[in-house]
Amino acid sequence: MQLIGMLDSPYVRRVAVALIAAGVPFEHKPISLFRHIDQFSAINPLLKAPTLVTDDGTVLIDSTLILDYCVATVPAMRALTPANPQDLPRALRLAGVALAVMEKAVQQHYERALRPADKRHQPWVDRIAGQLHQGLAALDRELPPAGFIAGPLGLADIAAACALGFVTGTIGDLVDVAPYPNLAAFAARAEALPAFRAAPAVDGVTAALAL
Amino acid sequence: MQLIGMLDSPYVRRVAVALIAAGVPFEHKPISLFRHIDQFSAINPLLKAPTLVTDDGTVLIDSTLILDYCVATVPAMRALTPANPQDLPRALRLAGVALAVMEKAVQQHYERALRPADKRHQPWVDRIAGQLHQGLAALDRELPPAGFIAGPLGLADIAAACALGFVTGTIGDLVDVAPYPNLAAFAARAEALPAFRAAPAVDGVTAALAL
Known part of the structure; x- marks a missing residue:
């Protein structure tokens, strides 16, 4: 999957850190909402970071929903939710x-x-x-x-x-x-x-x- | 539990509708972030709606995280997530x-x-x-x-x-x-x-x- 957005956004960064901490492979595309509008728009015309493009091409928006998706679909992510x-x-x-x-x-x-x-x-x-x-x-x-x-x-x-x-x-x-x-x-x-x-x-x- | 906030907020409303649709009992307190600041602040000084006060007194913020909490803890809420x-x-x-x-x-x-x-x-x-x-x-x-x-x-x-x-x-x-x-x-x-x-x-x- 691809994570789109700059790490100077705390919302992008929370997703990146979570994926890395869980050992989940992903491609990071540091595209700016302000400096690379055309490039961002081609992936997600709503211009929202983070954007996650899943392996089947679904374009997800909102860092919490993106993390919900990852926890639901990638077993390794569950280590980042409370065991108790x-x-x-x-x-x-x-x-x-x-x-x-x-x-x-x-x-x-x-x-x-x-x-x-x-x-x-x-x-x-x-x-x-x-x-x-x-x-x-x-x-x-x-x-x-x-x-x-x-x-x-x-x-x-x-x-x-x-x-x-x-x-x-x-x-x-x-x-x-x-x-x-x-x-x-x-x-x-x-x-x-x-x-x-x-x-x-x-x-x-x-x-x-x-x- | 208590749901704090006015239904003119789409974030408050999405939580209220979800709880009602799932048949989950709750108390709704329509307190305004602007007109009832003192009253809101006594419950949640961050002044964020919706606020959910759980039965054990935990004060939750953010409509998506509130719904995540409800889905994780109230079995009836799972009917609102995809069966497939x-x-x-x-x-x-x-x-x-x-x-x-x-x-x-x-x-x-x-x-x-x-x-x-x-x-x-x-x-x-x-x-x-x-x-x-x-x-x-x-x-x-x-x-x-x-x-x-x-x-x-x-x-x-x-x-x-x-x-x-x-x-x-x-x-x-x-x-x-x-x-x-x-x-x-x-x-x-x-x-x-x-x-x-x-x-x-x-x-x-x-x-x-x-x-």
Whole structure:
């Protein structure tokens, strides 16, 4: 299968890291939603990253649904879901908080990157910044001080680390993450793993095929 | 469990309709993200709808993860996923397209509803309007001309109908849906079902408990 999109998107990166961590082979095409519109449009005219093209040619959209597809169809992916069903609600909660952090961080990035200064709207920025900090605080409070959420690395851990990676990498000058040391230590543990290092949060291609 | 959020959100509505369609009991609290901030914040300070509070008090965020939780923990919900695994990729594709339509429609709504006129940015509006129409066109082309995607009503059908319901109900003056008659007929079939009628796409409470 093919994963389409740049790793500077936390949504693309969470899928890439998950596939690499589970040892699932895939081809990564780092095509930009902004700089390579014609090329992206030929694969998916909705211009949404990540896009996953399955081996039978189905074009999937939405990182969570893409991961649902992978878990349902690739047995190795199940190692990234809680082995104990009792851990599922907490894992899904923290994945949801991580997705909210990604969304609010992307909105803050877009407000600055895609609008001239006179089209930015401070009440909107204040609202999403408040939500972003609530999300970071929840992750900082609820993530484990050692190890990962449900034992081995899982999808929720990957989402949480990718969320913080996007915040610090893309809007780090706007958001002070000093109040969230437990989240930072958690993300550092994740970022040290081979699967994260193979899919760095920058423009570029995964090192997946070289693993 | 409790579902928190207004049914004018297509994300809240897709969860409500799914729970009702599967016969899962829940309490609906139609609390607004904008008009009842203090009340919402007391339940979920991230201010994200839908929020699902599970019976053990876990506060879940993100409509897709909430539905993943329900499918994993409530046996009746499995009737809303494809019985034949071969139907899964197409169902997930169409659910993803429906989510993209919701996202672009919400972005278009927010651009108008949450910003004064001089803070709106036409290149952004043009971009998301283009994506919205690509999504509507894909649904129109790919949804079945009779019945539902994988036989009985499922999560992807619910997402597609809720997406069109939001477009016509909230930004219907901005978006011409006349080019999408197959999608309109599909959504009309869904909207005629009791589960959809019990959770209308307007401010208000589900009729779930009266079913």
